[in-house]
Amino acid sequence: MREITLSQAVNEALAEEMRRDETVFIIGEDVAEAGTPFKVLSGLVEEFGTARVVDTPIAEPGFMGLAVGAAMTGTRPVVDLMFGDFLFLVMDQLCNQAAKTHYMSGGKLTVPLVLRTNLGATRRSAAQHSQSLHALVAHIPGLKVALPSSALEAKGLLKTAIRDDNPVVIFEDKLMYNDKAPVPEGEVLIPFGQANVKREGRDITLIGTSSMVQVCEAAAGILSAEGIEAEVIDPRTIVPLDEATLLASARKTSRVIVVDEGHQSYGITGEIAARINERAFYHLDAPVLRMGAMDVPVPFSPALEDITVPTPEGVAENARRLVRGEMIHAA
Amino acid sequence: MREITLSQAVNEALAEEMRRDETVFIIGEDVAEAGTPFKVLSGLVEEFGTARVVDTPIAEPGFMGLAVGAAMTGTRPVVDLMFGDFLFLVMDQLCNQAAKTHYMSGGKLTVPLVLRTNLGATRRSAAQHSQSLHALVAHIPGLKVALPSSALEAKGLLKTAIRDDNPVVIFEDKLMYNDKAPVPEGEVLIPFGQANVKREGRDITLIGTSSMVQVCEAAAGILSAEGIEAEVIDPRTIVPLDEATLLASARKTSRVIVVDEGHQSYGITGEIAARINERAFYHLDAPVLRMGAMDVPVPFSPALEDITVPTPEGVAENARRLVRGEMIHAA
Amino acid sequence: MAEARTNTEDYLRMYRQMVRIRTFEDNANQLYLSAKMPGLTHMYSGEEAVAVGICEALKVADKITSTHRGHGHCVAKGAAFREMFCELLGKEEGYCRGKGGSMHIADQSNGNLGANAIVGGSMGIATGSAFTARMLGRDDVTVCFFGDGATAQGLMYEVMNMAALWKLPVIYACENNGYSEYTRTDEIAAGSITARAEAFGIEAHQVDGQDVLAVNALTQDLVARARRGEGPFFIELMTYRYHGHHVGDINREYYRAKAEEQEWKETRDPITRFRGWLVEEGIASEDEIEAMNEEIRADAKAAVDYALAAKYPDTSEVDMHVYKGVTHALA
C-alpha cells in the first residue's frame, strides 16, 4: 500500500470532503497561500479558492465564534487553530456555545464544526506552544474528541469528523506531520468510538493516545525481546470512548498502563484508569498505572523538556515491574 | 462559637486581609456599590474605597489579564469572576500567563493573585450559569485550586490564598452563600493540602468536595442509622491534594466513593480514584466508585436539572452496595 | 410620516408586536413574583421599539441573535406565546423542550438563533450566520442584538474586523439602555460606541430607540443595503429598561433614581408614543387599540394557563440532545 505523511493525509481528507460537500470550508490564520506554518494545507486554496479557504486576522475567539454561527446556519466549518495552546482563547465559544447549543435548543439547532489543532512537546517551543490540552475539552459534554495516532487515523478520523453533525475537536501531533504510514487509496473513514488494537499480547495492556501509541509500540518491542508480550491499544477517540475494547484487554492481561502526553494530574489517564479499575477490578493483578506528561509547564531547555514526556524505556520499565508483580507504590 | 454565613465568611476574609495588607485589592464586575449580584462583598467599598474595590466593564479576559500584570508588579489582586462558567473566557490569561510566568521566568517573576468564582447547579440557571469547572484549572500546573465546603473553609482558605505567592483559584458553591457554620472570632487560616476528616468511620470512605461534603455527610447519616459507619473526607484543596489522608482512610475502610459536582468524565473523580487505586490497591475490597455530575450540559427544567447531580440517597445506595460486596459493575 | 396611510397594516402590526412584548413581560414578571417560574429572568419592557422596529424590517429567513434579555427579540421575530411560556416554565412543549429556559430561548423556525447567557457571546454567531449567507449565496441578513455592556467584550472588535474586511451582511444592534447590571454606561464605556465601529470602517448610526418608526426606517434602509453587499452596519439604539436588571433587582436606588425611571416611562414610552401617533394620524381609533390590547391580554393569559398545566419533559430526556444522532448519550 502507498505510504503518505500525516500532513498529506490531513490535506487529502480536507480536499476530498470539500469536493464532496460544498458547504465545507476552512478558516484560520494563514491557511490559504501559506498553507499554515506547518504547510499542512498547501494547495487547497489553489483548488478551492479564498472563499472556502479563509485567512483570518489573529483573532481566535472571533473566528471560532464565527464558525459556530456558520455551522448553525448551514455550513460545515473546519477551524484551523495553529497551536493547541490557543485553545484557552477559544474555550468560551467552543464550550459555552458550540458544545451546548444542540442541547440548550432541545435538539433544534446543530453545530457541525470541526476544530483541528495540535498537541505535543519536545519541539523546544516552550510553555505556550507545547501543551497537550485534550483533557480540557474531553470534560465538556457536547464535544467529541479525536486523537489520531498515524496518517491513517489522521485521514479517517478527520473525514468522519467533518461528516459528524456535532462539534468535534481533533488533535494532531505536530511532531508527526512528516511521519509516513500506509493509507489506502480511496475512501477512508474511521468511525468514532472504536479503539484499535495495534498489537496483540497476553501479559500487559498498554493504552496510548496520539504519539504515545508509537511510544507504546516501541515499548512493546523492547518487552517482546524480553519475553513479555504487551497488547497495545489506541482508543482513537476519547469522546466517545470505546470502553468495551479497553475492558476486554484489561480482563485478558490483568495489567494496564495508560500513556498520554497531557499533564498527568486531572488529565485523561485518570479517567481511563478509573474506568478500568471500576469495571475490571476483579481481573486486575495490579493497579492500573498512569504515565502522563510531568505536571510542570513545558520547559524550553532541551535538557529539561525531554524528561517531561513518557518514553518507550520508561513505559517498558514500568511494564516490567508490573509483570514481575512488584508493587510500584507501597500500596 | 458564633455562626456566620459563607457569604459573611468571604466578606470577613477579604476585609481582614485588605486591612492587613494594603496591596490587596478586589477587581470584577459590580463588586463595589452592588457588592456583586450575590451581595457577598457588601460594605467593602465603603471601607476600602473604589481604588481597592474596583468595578470593571464586562471584560473578563481584560480584567483577568490586568490582574496578572498587577500581581507581577507588586499588588495582590483578588479577581471576582461572577460565574464559574465565565472561566472559559479567562483561560488564556489564567492558564497561559498567570500559571506559567513563575516557571517561564526561572522563578524571577511571581503572580500572587486569587481568582474567586463559583460552581454548582440546581439554581435553574441553565447550561451557561451552572457549571462546576474546577477540573479544568486543576489540570494546569502552576495553579492551586481550593474548594471550600463551609463558611469556615471559605474564610480560612481564602485568607491562605491571598497570602500565597502563586495564582490560586477558589470556587465557592453559589447555593451555599446563606449556609451558616461555626467560625471562630479572630484569625482563621487553613493551610493548603490538608484534607479534613469530617466524620470518622470504619466501613467506607466518602470523599466529597465543596457542597458534596454536605451530601456525603447526609449520606453518612442515612448509613449510620443502618449500622454502616462512613468516614467523610473533604480534601479542601485539590491542588495540592492531601493524598496521604485519603490513602490512609482508603486503607482503613477498604472501600471508597468519590463525590464531586463537576461532570464525571475526565473530571476530578477520575484522578482521585486513580490515585487511590494505584496506591491503596491491595487494601481495597472493591473498586473506587465515582459520582460526578451527569455528562450533559445542565438543563434548565427543574424536572431534569435535579437528577444531574449526586444526592445523599444516591451516595448512600452506592455505599450500601459496596459494603454488601455487590459488584456494581460486571467487573 | 407622510406615507402613514399607505402602510396601515405595517403600523398596526408594529403596535401589536410592541404590546405583545409588554404583555408577555408583565405575565413573566407575575409568574416570577408568584414563584411559579424557575430561576430568574430579565425583562425587556421599555425597549419594545428596538426589537420591533428592527424585526419588522426583516424577513423570516433573516436571522437574529439575542441576549439574556431576549423575550422581546423572540416575540418580535415571530414566536408564539404558548411555546415561549412553556419554555420559561421548563415544560416539554417549550421551544427548547424546557432545556434552555429564559436565557436560551431560540426559535429556529423564525430565524431566531437564540438568546445567550454569555454577555457578547452571540457576536461571533451572528457574524458566522452572515458568513454562511455570503458563502452559500443566500440573500439573508443577520441582526446581532446586544447591550451597551457587551461593548466591553473584546469579541465584538474581533468579529467587527472580519465582518468589515469581508463585507458581511450583518447589522450590529447595540441596545444602549444606559446600564449594564447595576452600573451606568459612562462608567464602563470610554470614548464613543459608534466611533468604535467606525474605526473598523463600519458605517454607524445612532437612533432614538423609543421611536419605532425611526428605528424601522433606518433598519429598512440598512437591511436593503446589506442584502446588496454593502454591509456590515452598526446601530446604537438609545433606550431604557423599566424593570431592574433582573426580576429580583428591586431596590435599585443606589444606582439609579426613581425619578429617572419615572421620566422615561412617562415621557418616552415607545408604546404610548406610537399609540398617540396612530390615533392622531387616524390609523386606528382608541377603541380599536383597546380591543387589540384586550385580545393580546387574553392570548397571553391563555398561553400562561396552558403552560402552567403543561407537562415537564420526561426524566429520560435528560441525556437526549447532547449529541445529534445519539438518542441517549449516557445509555
Added chain:
Amino acid sequence: MAEARTNTEDYLRMYRQMVRIRTFEDNANQLYLSAKMPGLTHMYSGEEAVAVGICEALKVADKITSTHRGHGHCVAKGAAFREMFCELLGKEEGYCRGKGGSMHIADQSNGNLGANAIVGGSMGIATGSAFTARMLGRDDVTVCFFGDGATAQGLMYEVMNMAALWKLPVIYACENNGYSEYTRTDEIAAGSITARAEAFGIEAHQVDGQDVLAVNALTQDLVARARRGEGPFFIELMTYRYHGHHVGDINREYYRAKAEEQEWKETRDPITRFRGWLVEEGIASEDEIEAMNEEIRADAKAAVDYALAAKYPDTSEVDMHVYKGVTHALA
C-alpha cells in the same frame, strides 16, 4: 535637531543600542542556521529604532511588556548579552534559567516583564502593571509593545477601555511592520488602527518607526505626560522586519517581494540613517563609529562563546519554580 550637540551621550547610546540589537540578532540567526540554537526565533532586525527610541525615554523602574519578537525590546531595556544568549540556548545562566527561551525572555531587573508567545497576550499584563503604579502611588510608566497583527485580538480593546476609564500610565506601542506572519496588514486590519484607540478616548499618534529621534522625542513627551496622569496613549510605529517572520521563513516571495525588502533596507535602515546623521552633525566620526561597532561585535562573540560552553540546568530543576515557595513541585 538644533540641540544635537548638547545630547551627545544620549545620541551615542541610542546608536550603540541599535547596533547591539542588530548584532545580537545576527548572532542569533547564525546560531539557528548552524543548528546550535534549539527551537526557532523571530528576528527584530530592521525595527531597532522602535525599541531604542522608546526605551531610551524610559527609566529602569519603568516597565515594558514584549512579544514573540522580543530580543530588541530586551536589549533596549538594558539586558546583557551573556544572560540573553544563555537563555536562547537553554542554559542555566540564562535570564530565565533556560526555562523560557527566546519567546519568554524576561529581565525583571530592568523592568522587562517578559516576551510572550501569545499574540496580544501581554496587553493585559502591561495595563495591570500601570494599574499597580497608580494604586501604589508609584510614578513608573509601562510600555506595551505589540505588532500590527495583535490589533486583531479583542483583549486589546478590553484593556484600552479600562486604561482610558481609569487614566492609567500605559503607552500602547504598535509596531506596524506591515505583516503578521505571512499576511499583509491591510488584509487583516479593517479601518484605521489609530482610530480604534481614539474611539476609546485615547490620544493616538503615528510615527516613522525608522527614525529613532522622532520615536524618542514623541515618547519622551508621552511618558512625561503619562507620569503626570494624562495617559494612556497609543503610538503606531511604521516599521519593517528584514528577515522572515521566523528564522525558518526563507522563501517568502509569495507574500512579499524581494524588491520591497531591498528598498526598506537600502533607503530606510534606522541604523544607517542615524549613523549618517551622527557623522553629519559631527557627533561622532566614522572611525569612532566603526570602533563602537567592532566593540559590540566582540562583546557579542564573547557572549555567544560563553553561552555555547555554559551548562544546561540540572535535570532536578525540571520541577522547580512551578510554585513559589515549593522547591520541588513533584517531590
